[in-house]
Amino acid sequence: xxxxxxxxxxxxxxxxxxxxxxxxxxxxxxxxxxxxxxxxxxxxxxxxxxxxxxxxxxxxxxxxxxxxxxxxxxxxxxxxxxxxxxxxxxxxxxxxxxxxxxxxxxxxxxxxxxxx
Numbered sequence: 001x002x003x004x005x006x007x008x009x010x011x012x013x014x015x016x017x018x019x020x021x022x023x024x025x026x027x028x029x030x031x032x033x034x035x036x037x038x039x040x041x042x043x044x045x046x047x048x049x050x051x052x053x054x055x056x057x058x059x060x061x062x063x064x065x066x067x068x069x070x071x072x073x074x075x076x077x078x079x080x081x082x083x084x085x086x087x088x089x090x091x092x093x094x095x096x097x098x099x100x101x102x103x104x105x106x107x108x109x110x111x112x113x114x115x116x
Contacts, residue, residue, distance in 0.1 A: 067108045079096040
């Protein structure tokens, strides 16, 4: 079993940027004390996609865009929504996003070596 370091690094960066963008959007939209449906839709739909595209374009590996989109939305679903409901700050959500991105990125980074 081999782990691709570039894909793993891209997944960690995708999780980090997903955590950063989602946390900043939550802070911006909840200044009035209410985080409603349209605000949640504007936060949770385009921002993970933006994080995945920024990482894949920034690393100059556009073939990773689809994989990193999966990592971004899985990172949003499992660690970030739970951390966000707990009232975490931006730094905690960035750290949770990086850890979640690393975990979900392992699924894409593991390559089975050929026997023989």
